[in-house]
Amino acid sequence: MTVYSINKGIGWASSGVEYAQAYRGQVFRKLGVKAKFIFTDWISYENIAHLTRNLGFKDREIIWLYTFFTDFEVRAGSFTLDDLEKVLPPILERKPLNKAVRYIFANDFWATAYLKDLSSGIVDRVEYVSGANLVRKDYYSYGHYCSEFYAPESNRAKLYQRRFYNEDGTAVYDEIIDGDQEIFKFKDDILYSKHELLIKMLRELNFSKKDIILIDRAEDQGQEILENRGKARVGTIVHADHFSEAETNDATILWNNYYEYEFEHADQIDFYITATDLQKELMEEQFLKYKGKKPQIYTIPVGSLKELKKPDFASRQPFSLVTASRLASEKHLDWAIRAVAKAKKALPELSLDIYGSGSERTMLEEVIKEVGAEDYVHLKGHQQMDDIYQHYQAYLTCSTSEGFGLTLMEAVGSGLAMVGFDVRYGNPTFIADGENGLLLPYDRLATVPEHVNEMSRAIVKLFSSDLPATSEKSYEIASKYRDKQVAKLWKKAIESELHRD
Missing domain, CATH: 3.40.50.2000 (Glycogen Phosphorylase B;)
Structure with missing residues (x-):
């Protein structure tokens, strides 16, 4: 099975x-x-x-x-620069670049090897250029599994073919590409679409x-x-x-x-x-x-917790807020920044750390500068969050829709007080209003300033509450999402499906 x-x-x-x-x-x-x-x-x-x-x-x-x-097989890369140099044409010059190495050959021909990282020397792909034209890309894992072929068109490199290989270098099939048209040619079969x-x-x-x-x-x-x-x-x-x-x-x-x-x-x-x-x-x-x-x-919850992180509450940074998500428009992180800037007037020690990466980063940097929050609102980038939440006192979400909210689960699993809008489905699952935080009424027709003001008032109210007691309620909610509990749900569902007529 x-x-x-x-x-x-x-x-x-x-x-x-x-x-x-x-x-x-x-x-x-x-x-x-x-x-x-x-x-x-x-x-x-x-x-x-x-x-x-x-x-x-x-x-x-x-x-x-x-x-x-x-x-x-799907396997981590192990094809190295040394392996590559054994199959390259005679090398006239070798130029180290940022996470890459460029090789110069005769007749205005050169290649750039892009690396997983500089220290390992493991090759991800190699791009070959003749004159000013990209002609081929080779892809590697523990061996050479694919080549792409290009031709110049309107002063740009146009991809027209991919070839996929076995470990011994024999071709298995070709993908012929012409705009949105794709044809896959096997020895004994031709397929006329990716479908x-x-x-x-x-x-x-x-x-x-x-x-x-x-x-x-x-x-x-x-x-x-x-x-x-x-x-x-x-x-x-x-x-x-x-x-x-x-x-x-x-x-x-x-x-x-x-x-x-x-x-x-x-x-x-x-x-x-x-x-x-x-x-x-x-x-x-x-x-x-x-x-x-x-x-x-x-x-069945889409996530589970190996353990509850329970540091001494006094070890958490006072008046600290955290949020973690993709930096995407539906997360409304600009609202969070503006709300914290307003709440800062009543809570001078207040800070907000935003974890995650995404397309909205530049915009968020501009909002931080606009409200003068450079000293207390920080974009921390994408990080493994397992041991990070427990250093904060509260979690802030301005998202207006969460199917579950893995970061919400992780936050309550670290005992954070919670504040967010009363929107489907994750927020009311992980935020018990007045018990482990504040669940704010949300009117989708309201203006952004109204949302920001509502959130700002809630932040001030949250930090005026009994945060250690709030933290204990978050742990209580999180206990339902331990690995064993979620595993039981999966086991029951799988067994039920396999025995249904």
């Missing part, structure tokens, strides 16, 4: 979906459940094993669509009635998964709010486009998994009201 989780991409600044998968992998290992995590996006900037290892996946658990048809490539992989996995498929991302691949599931049970993981409230009325509902395919084809989905009881109950009501159906829905 194998549980397959199907996603699209993964990166260094991954979303909650990838973190949820990483937590799931930990649980399955403890249960002794064989798990495979399938990624279907093309990843060019990094060996996929470095990205998956970064989140705690085991190499043996990863299936990547593009190397699935070769004998290359057909995905179908080929799904069929070769030969799913049995003892297997379970979990769909983490269905966009552009949901139909292929459902039509090529074999005899496996199929479930959908609902990671976010599943419908648009503004476009829903008594007669119709607008599903979130990320889940629309699975929701509209509920007869082909064996079960759904939500992260909170609040979302499960709402989905059940909506399916019955709008579709006349009663689907099987399990509540």
Whole structure:
């Protein structure tokens, strides 16, 4: 029996979906459940094993669509500059660069080897240039698994072909690319789209009635998964709010486009998994009201806690706030900065540290300067947060939608007081108003200054409360999310599905 989780991409600044998968992998290992995590996006900037290892996946658990048809395993890079130099043309000059080395050859031909890091000398990819034109990129893990070929067009390098290899260097298949058109040529087969490539992989996995498929991302691949599931049970993981409230009325509902395919084809989905009881109950009501159906829905938190972090409360930095998330617009971190700047007038020692990376960083830096908060609001970048929360007194979230909120769970697991808006689904799950923090009323039609003022007043009120008592209530809430409790939920769901008719 194998549980397959199907996603699209993964990166260094991954979303909650990838973190949820990483937590799931930990649980399955403890249960002794064989798990495979399938990624279907093309990843060019990094060996996929470095990205998956970064989140705690085991190499043996990863299936990547593009190397699935070769004998290359997903494995950390070990192909070095020394290995590369053995296969390069005669080298006229070698120039060290930042995380790269440039090699100059004869006849205006040169190559740049991009490294995992300078100290290891492990090669991720090599780009070859003839004159001023990029002509080829070679990708490496423990060997050379792919080449890309380019031709000049309108003063730019145009990708027209990828070739994938076995470990011994023999070609397995080619991907021919012409704009949005992709053709995959095998020795005995031609596939006319990436959809057909995905179908080929799904069929070769030969799913049995003892297997379970979990769909983490269905966009552009949901139909292929459902039509090529074999005899496996199929479930959908609902990671976010599943419908648009503004476009829903008594007669119709607008599903979130990320889940629309699975929701509209509920007869082909064996079960759904939500992260909170609040979302499960709402989905059940909506399916019955709008579709006349009663689907099987399990509540299983997308994360779990190995332990509760319990330092002496006196060791925490006084008047310290922390928040952690992608630096994305829906997190409204600019509201948090402005709210802290206002609250600072009543709480002179107040500080806020923001952890995470993302596209909004430059904008947030500008907001910090605008409100003059450089001395007490800091962007800390992406870090492993396990042992960081416990140094703070309170956690602040201005997000207006959290399907679960892994950082909320981690914060209560470190005993932080909590403050956030009363929005679906994570905030009311982890914030008990007046007990472990403050849950603020949220009006989506209100102005930004109104939201900021509401949050600012709440911060002042929070730090006027009994924070040690609040901390104990957070630990009480967190206790329901220990590894053992979540593992039991997964075990029950898996056994139920495998024994359902």
